[in-house]
Amino acid sequence: MFHSKPGIAGVAATAMVTMIGLAYAQSPNTPTTPPAGAQTKAPSGKDRAAIEAAFAKADADHDGKLSKKELSAMPDMLAKFESLDKNKDGMLSLEEFAAGS
Numbered sequence: 703m704f705h706s707k708p709g710i711a712g713v714a715a716t717a718m719v720t721m722i723g724l725a726y727a728q729s730p731n732t733p734t735t736p737p738a739g740a741q742t743k744a745p746s747g748k749d750r751a752a753i754e755a756a757f758a759k760a761d762a763d764h765d766g767k768l769s770k771k772e773l774s775a776m777p778d779m780l781a782k783f784e785s786l787d788k789n790k791d792g793m794l795s796l797e798e799f800a801a802g803s
């Protein structure tokens with residue numbers, strides 16, 4: 703582009719090109735960064751894996767059911783215990799727990 707300009711001596715033009723080249727070399731000149739911020743959004747509703755993780759964490763004795771005692775750490779779930787315990791066995795299964803999550 704500078705070569706087409708009249709009146710610029712060859713040396714000057716070369717110096718210009720060199721300076722421009724250096725400027726380009728020094729500048730990071732990062733290409734268009736991909737949208738790294740595009741985080742994978744969880745599907746609508748509670749994530750099943752998260753529910754299972756919460757269930758497993760609350761299941762202190764690992765019997766696959768949550769007693770009221772085990773749910774004591776989850777007051778909101780404890781409050782819904784009676785309605786969530788569909789089969790009225792006094793325990794919440796994973797399905798019963800997931801229904802209330």
Ligand SMILES: [Ca+2]
Pocket residue numbers: 760761762763764765766767768769772
């Ligand atoms: Ca348990």
Ligand SMILES: [Ca+2]
Pocket residue numbers: 786787788789790791792793794795798
């Ligand atoms: Ca039950």
